[in-house]
Amino acid sequence: MFVKYSNLYASKKNVLNSTITEAEMKAFFGILILSGYVQLPRRRMFWENSKDTHNEVVSSAMSRDRFEFIMSNLHCCDNSKLSQQDRFAKVRPLFEAINRNFQLFCPVRAAHSVDESMVPYFGRHGCKQFIKGKPNRYGFKIWMGAISFSDCAGYCVWLEPYQGSNTQIPTMCKLFGLGPSVVLHYSTVLCQMLSLPYHIFFDNFFTTVPLLEELLRHNIRGTGTVRENRMSKCTVQSKTDMKKTTRGTYDYGSTENKVLIVKWNDNNIVNVATNNLQVHHIHHVSRLQKRKKITVDQPQCIKAYNALKGGVDRCHENISYYRTSIRGKKWYSCLIFYILDLSIQNSWHLHRLQGGSMDQLTFRRQIAMTLLETNRVSRKRGRPSCLENAESRFMNTNEHYLVRQDKPTRCRVCHKPVQKKCYKCDVALHMDCFVPYHTKN
Structure with a gap:
């Protein structure tokens, strides 16, 4: 290509x-x-x-x-x-080819995560984004789906550059909104690879109750943090009342279509919505409070989310080491x-x-x-640079002197065969060429 x-x-x-x-x-x-x-x-x-x-x-x-x-x-x-509607038409064949290969060799794992990735770019382009709080705040935003399971956490399965309304996502998926459309499209990609009981994890930018209900219709499990205004009036304590409780307190409720919403009091109020996981059994986690370690309760769905959410983040971390x-x-x-x-x-x-x-x-x-x-490319060697040994050839002239070398090589000034070289510069020179080589023009 x-x-x-x-x-x-x-x-x-x-x-x-x-x-x-x-x-x-x-x-x-x-x-x-x-x-x-x-x-x-x-x-x-x-x-x-x-x-x-x-x-x-x-x-x-x-x-x-x-x-x-x-x-x-x-x-x-x-x-x-080039397609006039696609702002990434210059790299579209590459994205299509790399997606095919990533999915062809993808390990079979059930746990996946969806998140956004930033490609650093500081020039001018209509699709360049600014996201506050990201390690790379300026650049191109890439939707990415990756494996979250521990043995290969970070393996990228699918990626798509964001370009507003022209993003290459099916129209039926876009009916659910910007964030949910990405998750739905990734779920179709997974189902085309292999029919498994996949479990997709995502953050509160993507999570809505209609999204989890739609995933449930396709036998795909989904879990994600959810914002207060996206809970579909589920009967759980309000954020204000939950803050008055002790650390580790939790409350939960479900919608009409079996979507569970759990609210948990930790350093801050955490809201998690899931269409498959349960609250029980309760795990115990260690926290630091007033310089003392305490043990607080943690629902099962929140523990699973913390353990399996970071697939895309792990991919970012691996790339950042040797970018x-x-x-x-x-x-x-x-x-x-x-x-x-x-x-x-x-x-x-x-x-x-x-x-x-x-x-x-x-x-x-x-x-x-x-x-x-x-894959070495055969080529003719050009002339040596006039700046060769520039740091040392014009300084400390007393340290430069001619010595005999094992076999004749070309003089660096007149390019004729010579048996001597400068000891300090390690350059072949005639006696008559010694002074011109060590003198600035």
Whole structure:
């Protein structure tokens, strides 16, 4: 996909004799993956000859100019066939392909969670969002469904970029409102994969009583925190009365369609709605009150929610450790790099489920090194930079002197064979070229 459409885009700009190969694209993505755990302030510093920043693996795999060329022409769609209604048409084929693959290799688990994810972006775009309190407050909002079960918590199953009313969600789901429509659409995705008694967890942005009733009609369990004005006049204590009770007090009631609503007094009043879980049996949890540990009662549905809600949050956490640090100038480049990091995170989960023992950093490094070492692009070496050894070649001239080397190499000034080199700079030089090389122009 990337090779085909990047070459198509470059050809439309009349760039001749610059066809991108599959090996070059793999090496390009290998450099992006490596930048997640080897971060530099500027991406060109990977190719500098300075000893403090030069990266031999990157520079030997691909030249700097070739990397810049691929970055400027990176595409995953045909610009002549873009949908005017879809603001993410530039990356739509990539989202569709990645969703298919995530669902094809998805582990079979019943517990799932739905939440929003933020892709950091600080440029200009009509779909850029600001969400107060998020680690990444500015960027593109992505609806995401992920597994919440402990052994593979964080495996992303489905994702969809948010674009207002044009978000790619079925019209029938949108009748229930913005948040519930995302949960309903994710439930249909799960049912298309495999018919299981799924249990979906979500926060109060998504939870409504009609949503839980609709999920129950499709034999899907749902649990989520719920806002005070969405309880359908269920007969439970008001928030004001509950605050006057002791810590650990709870009350519950049900609607006409068997949706249970539980109100619990902890640090604050917690409201949970569920169409499957029960209040009993009661668990005991430890809390700190006036510098003393106390034990308070906790209903079963709230304990289950706390244990299985964090699937998407775990996915965010894994990505944030080694997020691709190289940035592009195109608005969609951050989405491409985000999907790259997300794919590695999912692959790492599958690796562990197959009995692998690598942590995420080792797994990421192995992918990067494999791509860079097996897809090296043959190229001619250019002239050495005039700034080579600039920090030391013009200072402490008494420490520079010529020594004999084992075999002749090219002089750095006149480019003729020579048997001697500068001891401090480790550069081949003739006697006559020694002074010009160590003198500023």
